[in-house]
Amino acid sequence: MPELPEVEVVRRGLVSWVRGRTITAVDVLDPRSLRRHALGPEDFAGNLEGARVLDVVRRGKFLWMPLADTPAPSADAAPGEPAPAVALMAHLGMSGQLLMQDPGVPDEKHLKVRLRLSPALGMPEQLRFVDQRIFGGLFLTSLIPTDDGGPGGLAETPLPLIAEEASHIARDPLDPYFSFDTFYRRLRARKTGLKRALLDQGLVSGIGNIYADEALWKARLHYARPTDTLRRADALRVLDAAREVMTDALAAGGTSFDSLYVNVNGASGYFDRSLNAYGREGQECKRCAAAGLVSIMRREQFMNRSSYTCPVCQPRPRNGRW
DNA sequence: AACGCGACCTGCGAGC
DNA sequence: TGCTCGCAGGTCGCGT
Numbered sequence: 001m002p003e004l005p006e007v008e009v010v011r012r013g014l015v016s017w018v019r020g021r022t023i024t025a026v027d028v029l030d031p032r033s034l035r036r037h038a039l040g041p042e043d044f045a046g047n048l049e050g051a052r053v054l055d056v057v058r059r060g061k062f063l064w065m066p067l068a069d070t071p072a073p074s075a076d077a078a079p080g081e082p083a084p085a086v087a088l089m090a091h092l093g094m095s096g097q098l099l100m101q102d103p104g105v106p107d108e109k110h111l112k113v114r115l116r117l118s119p120a121l122g123m124p125e126q127l128r129f130v131d132q133r134i135f136g137g138l139f140l141t142s143l144i145p146t147d148d149g150g151p152g153g154l155a156e157t158p159l160p161l162i163a164e165e166a167s168h169i170a171r172d173p174l175d176p177y178f179s180f181d182t183f184y185r186r187l188r189a190r191k192t193g194l195k196r197a198l199l200d201q202g203l204v205s206g207i208g209n210i211y212a213d214e215a216l217w218k219a220r221l222h223y224a225r226p227t228d229t230l231r232r233a234d235a236l237r238v239l240d241a242a243r244e245v246m247t248d249a250l251a252a253g254g255t256s257f258d259s260l261y262v263n264v265n266g267a268s269g270y271f272d273r274s275l276n277a278y279g280r281e282g283q284e285c286k287r288c289a290a291a292g293l294v295s296i297m298r299r300e301q302f303m304n305r306s307s308y309t310c311p312v313c314q315p316r317p318r319n320g321r322w
Numbered sequence: 323a324a325c326g327c328g329a330c331c332t333g334c335g336a337g338c
Numbered sequence: 339t340g341c342t343c344g345c346a347g348g349t350c351g352c353g354t
Contacts, residue, residue, distance in 0.1 A: 002347065002348090003347060003348090006347080032331085035330090061348075061349095091348080091349080092347095092348085093331090093347095093348055093349075094331085094332095094346070094347060094348055094349095095331090095332080095333095095346085095347085095348095110332085131331095131332095132331085132332055132333070133330090133331045133332050133333085133346085133348095134330080134331050134332075135330070135331065135332095135348055135349075136348080190324080190325090191324080191325080192324085192325065192326090196325085196326085199348090201348090201349080208347055208348070209346095209347055209348085210347055211347090255347080256347090257346095257347085260346090260347085278347090303326080303327090304326095304327075304328085305345095305346085305347095306345085306346090
C-alpha cells in the first residue's frame with residue numbers, strides 16, 4: 001500500500017506533532033498489530049509509557065521514532081552500562097494509518113493501538129494506529145550503529161544509528177546518499193526480472209507496485225526485462241523515472257484511490273489523477289496516443305499481483321534479450 | 323546464495 | 339439476498 005511518497009507524507013506530518021512529546025499511556029486494542037513485538041503487548045506498553053519521542057525517521061517504507069527516557073534496561077545488563085537506544089517502529093503494510101486525533105473522536109473501526117501523549121498547546125493528544133488488513137504493525141526495536149550515514153531518507157536529523165529491523169533495507173532513490181553506481185552493480189549481478197528487482201527493498205527501497213509500473217512505463221521498459229542485460233542508460237532511465245514519479249507524488253500528498261491512504265490528518269493525496277500505467281487496463285496508452293498511435297494498456301499477473309504495461313512502447317523482451 | 327512462491331489478513335465489488 | 343471469487347498499494351520465511 002503505502003509506498004515511499006505515502007510513508008514520507010506520514011513522516012512529515014507526524015514529526016511536527018510528536019517530536020519532544022512524552023507517551024503517557026498505551027492502549028493495545030488488537031495484539032495482532034504487535035505481531036513483530038516478540039515480548040508481547042504488556043512489554044510493549046510498559047516500555048513506551050514515560051518515553052519521550054525524539055524524532056520521526058524513515059528508511060524505505062519503515063518509519064520509526066527514536067525514544068528517550070525508556071524504562072530501565074533488562075536485568076542482565078551490566079550495572080552502569082547505558083541503556084541501549086530504542087525506537088518505536090511502525091510499518092504501514094498494505095492498509096496501515098497513523099492518525100493524530102483528539103480524545104473526543106470516536107474510535108476508528110480498525111483502531112489497533114492508541115498512544116496517549118503529553119498535552120501540548122493546540123495539538124491532538126492521541127496518536128492512533130489504524131489498520132484494516134493487519135499486514136502492518138508496531139514494535140520496539142534497538143537502534144544499532146551504522147557506518148552508512150544513518151537512516152537518511154528525508155529525516156531532519158539523520159542519526160548514525162539505524163533501527164535493527166530496517167538495517168537490511170537499501171536507501172531509496174530520493175535519499176541524498178543513494179548511490180546509483182552501487183545500485184547498478186548489484187542490479188547487473190542479479191538474474192531476475194527488472195520489476196522484481198525494483199520491488200526488492202534490499203536493492204532499492206520505497207518502490208512498490210504502483211510506482212514500479214509507473215517508472216517502467218516512463219522508462220519504456222518491460223517488467224520482465226532481465227536485469228543482467230540492462231545497460232547503464234536503461235537502469236539510469238528507470239531510476240530517474242522512479243525518482244520523478246515519487247517526487248511528484250510526494251508534492252501531491254501521495255497517491256490514494258480511497259480513504260485507506262491518508263496523511264496524519266486523515267486527508268487523501270491527489271496523485272492518482274496523474275497515473276499513466278497503474279490501473280489503466282483497457283485504456284489508451286497516453287504516450288502512444290500523443291504520437292497518433294492507438295495502443296491499449298494491458299494488465300498481466302506477475303509475482304501474484306497486477307502489472308500494467310503498454311504492449312507497444314514496453315515490448316516484452318524476447319529470448320532473454322532486449 | 324539468490325530466487326520465487328505461499329502465507330499472513332480484512333473488505334469490497336462483480337457475477338451468479 | 340447471499341454466496342463465491344478475485345482483487346487490493348507489503349514483507350517475511352521457507353523450499354529449491
